[in-house]
Amino acid sequence: MASLGRHIIVEYYDCAPEALNDVTHIEKSMEGAAEEAGATIINSTFHHFSPYGVSGVVVIEESHLAIHTWPEYGYASVDLFTCGESVDPWVSYQFLKEAFKAAHGSAVELKRGELALLTKKDFDIQQLRDEKSTDAGEPIRTRDIWFTERDDKIALSMKHNGKLYDQQSDYQRVEVYETQAYGNMLTLDGMVMTTEKDEYVYHEMITHVPILTHPNPKRVLIIGGGDGGTAREVLKHTELEEVVMVEIDEKVIEACKLHLPSIASALDDPRLNLIVDDGIKYVNEASDGSFDVVIVDSTDPVGPAEGLFSVDFYKEVYRILSTDGIMITQSESPRFNNKVFKEIYQVYRSIFGMDKVHCYLAYIPTYPTGMWSFSYSTKGSAHPLNGFDPAKSQAFSESNALSYYNGQIHAAAFALPNFVKQMIDQ
Template sequence: MASLGRHIIVEYYNCSPELLNDVVHIEKSMENAAEEAGATIINSTFHHFSPYGVSGVVVIQESHLAIHTWPEYGYASVDLFTCGDTVNPWVSYQMLKDSFQAGHGSAVELKRGEMALLKRKNFDVKAMRDEKSSEDGDPIRTRDVWFTERDDKIALSLKHDGKLYDVQSDYQRVEVYNTQAYGNMLTLDGMVMTTEKDEYVYHEMITHVPLLTHPDPKRVLIIGGGDGGTAREVLKHENLEEVVMVEIDDKVIEASKMHLPTIAQSLDHPKLNLIIDDGIKYVNDAADGSFDLVIVDSTDPVGPAEGLFTVDFYKEVHRILSADGLMITQSESPRFNSKVFKEIYQTYRGIFGQDNVHCYLAHIPTYPTGMWSFSYSSKGSANPMNLKPTEEVDAFVKANKLRYYNADLHKAAFALPNFVKEMIG
């Protein structure tokens, strides 16, 4: 043996972008490449970054295989490092080339630890390793696969056991991950939309705040909300005569019914009129004063939701509200998306009036910064502090087993930190 290790520096070009953005495929490919080369896997750790790119490493008893991908360029950079002569890294090279559907690849092999330059040193193994790690036996194999939503300055990472759903719809990439900490998680174009473990915070706050302060709501319109959580909470109010939900992407509904059944449980409710269509078009075509409450349950202002963040759209919502009608929207994070947050409230107040627009907050762990905001815009006399009698609210909370919302929290949600007050004026 002329050297301690073999190090192959690899570049793959013209690969399948979809495969290079699929963290589970890459993990399996890297592990298969290690095993076929004769290596013993100890640990694998992989991260998928939003909106694209995967980094990962397979630690083997004989060293490691590491990768980073640029799906937008169809390019992957790989290091194959093996110790001794029992593992052939060129087997891994060819398997990965095939697995990523690379148009071509290039590689340079380096010999690491030239034996002619090394002198063996004696040392006491027991003095350098603890008792447990010095025991005889095979290494324990572990696995870490991560989804990471990030921008230039902040990131959220969740460990998961793989994808349950992955479809490119006509509008966006719809995925469901089986996360270890938050259950099944829905993402759209790489952004976290909802998870089984913390969804109730968002859905209870976007619905019960308006419905328990409107004087007599009968007809509710939900724009978006394809996971079904907002509809589920709205339909707990038995006094409503009709709930209309307009979701543009049927794949969001399909994914939610399949993998988020506790959230999507009311999408077949007889009182729900579920329409697959463009919410902007529906609002534009709706009659004046036809809804008591409009909930805009949208994604961030990108992709198919971009049109929901315009003055023209909000003016149309104002038009279709009844005399005491309310518009509720998710209004981004004051910390994470400050520019949009401030612009939203300027826009609403220009339409509904300075004193008729209110901000309230909730804490959602899987949303950027954890602090999330909602807007409460009143066309008439409805006011967020005119909550129904406490005993009535308490009875509703108890009967429906709400996990976040209650009368005290309702009032506290409108008590804004000073920095938020300053942002919206």
């Protein structure tokens, strides 16, 4: 042996894009490539980046295997570095070529650590052991696999144990991850929608604020909300006579029933009229003044939700509201999506009136910046604070064992930071 290690620099071309964007598949493939070559795995760490791309490394006792993928080009770059003669990196090369369905690949092998240039040193090996090693000095195998939602300025990463659901619907990529910190997590096209641990903040605040301030709510329409959390909270108001929910993507409903049952618990409730259809179409066809509260529980203004952020749609919502009707929407993060946040309030005020549109805030750890906003737009005399009964809201919160909403939170949510006020009033 003339060198300490063999380093193969690999490029794979015309790979299957879905394979290169599946972090779990890549983790299993990289670990399989290491084991097939005879390596001993110590640790693996992988990150999936939204909307696409995976980076990761498998640390082996004999060195490492590292990867970064560009699914949009069907391209993957891989480093295979092995020490000694016991592991053959070319076995790993062939294994990964098949795993990624590469049309062709190229590789260059380098010798690392030329023995003729090295002098062996003496040292006490016992001083180098740490908590990642057994008493005998053998490595302890660990595993890290991460989901990362990012743009060019910020990112959110969550460690998970793999995917529980992964389907491409007619509208978007629907995935559920088993995260270690937030329980099962729903993502759509790589964006976090909801998690088991913090979902109650969003769902309680988008529902109880309008229903508890409407003078006599009887009919509620939910647009979107396929995870079921908004419907679950709405149905806690037993005085309601009709609750209609229109969700365009049945795959979202399926995924949440299977893997987020605590959120989707109301989707089979006989009191809920669940319609799988286009919410825009439903609103356009609904009768004038047919609903007291309309909750637009949409994703960000991309993909299937893009039409829910149009002036024409909100005019139609205004039309179908009753005399004292209230429209509630999620209105993005004032810290993160500044442009859309400002535009939303300009549009609502042009339809409902300057003094009829109100912003309120809640704090959701897994949404960009943690600060999230909701809009409260009223057609008639309803108001989020004037005439608000904190004792009634507090009693409702306690009787339903709510986790976030209460009378004090309701009032406090409308106390806006100065920078948010300035953005809305510009």
